[in-house]
Amino acid sequence: MDEALVRSLTPGVLAVLVRRGADFAAAEDAVQDALVEAVRSWPDDPPRDPKGWLVTAAWRKFLDAVRSDTARQRREERIDQEPAPGPAPEADDTLQLYFLCAHPSLTASSAVALTLRAVGGLTTRQIAEAYLVPEATMAQRISRAKRTVSGVRLDRAGDVATVLRVLYLVFNEGYSGDVDLAAEAIRLTRQLAARIDHPEVSGLLALMLLHHARLSARTAPDGSLVPLTGQDRSRWDTGLITEGVGILQAALARDRLGEFQAQAAVAALHADAPTAEETDWVQIVEWYDELAALTPNPVARLNRAVALGEADGPRAGLAALAELDPALPRHTAASAYLHERAGDLARAAELYAEAAQKATNAPERDHLFKQAASCTLRGAGNCAANPRQPAAPRHPSVAPEGISPSTSRR
Incomplete structure (x- = not known):
């Protein structure tokens, strides 16, 4: 079959x-x-x-x-009498099913699980393995979600923004088990784009394609994390990049800017740069300004601070970062990076080590510990060579990917 x-x-x-x-x-x-x-x-x-x-x-x-x-x-x-067997009706109700699975009464995790089961057609076992939870736990989660929406009828328009956020959450989970959730999210978003004419649907699809294009370059053969500036750009999937940029340009031409389009524009600027040194950081900062105006999400401002540190210098980035809540995810890592760029290797090493302890996955934690060790060694070497001179900043070892920090771990 x-x-x-x-x-x-x-x-x-x-x-x-x-x-x-x-x-x-x-x-x-x-x-x-x-x-x-x-x-x-x-x-x-x-x-x-x-x-x-x-x-x-x-x-x-x-x-x-x-x-x-x-x-x-x-x-x-x-219940009406059983219809006679025959061809299925041509009407497409799948779009309404997207809305039902992303119903506001569901938690984010339940909406994601129900979408993967009902719209994606995955088995409970596949979803459980992807989320690294027991199958029984996922079965209970899906059962609760089904009960929650059982009384909701498919007779009214749903909230496109909620559906997109659910698909975005699926994409952010990346790969685990025998299901590549990033690829599954792309498949479902393509399906949604074929059923609804909305620039933000196109923006999300473009964003996914542009980030998925870098998948093979994100990890080294030993499984360690490779930051954006250190990636071999010849390994990026140019076909996905071309498709993503084309979809984004068509969406932007409609002059109905949304947050996913703005994030995709940042990703497109990274994809357009032949080398990390040639990245157009000034334009990236401008797009983050647009994004910050569209959404109150403080993560956009955190990413903007790092981008500003590239465009106007690390001190400008640190000043912008100081205006944000230190409890933000990856705030400590961003501060470490900007201090490293500013030549304050001792402080950078401390912050990298602190950020590593807060990391939510092993590759990211290992990478941050390596950054801390590197700063410590280089700081010690510079002090021994010339104790009166501050350590010179080197080429950045980490940089923003252009979307929320949760996706930079893929």
């Missing part, structure tokens, strides 16, 4: 059942039962209309479940 085909059909089948009146939890269970039946029967007798087959089988499973539960007799009276 073609797993990719089944995954692409699953959200549409689920949406048809919900549209017909099934609550979300019961509909999702029925679709899963239909998929099990498809696994048994399709290899020997493949259907001419796979979606129509799944819709018919899932609806029958749903009706059987309703009729077998005496507590649901009242709801059974409201």
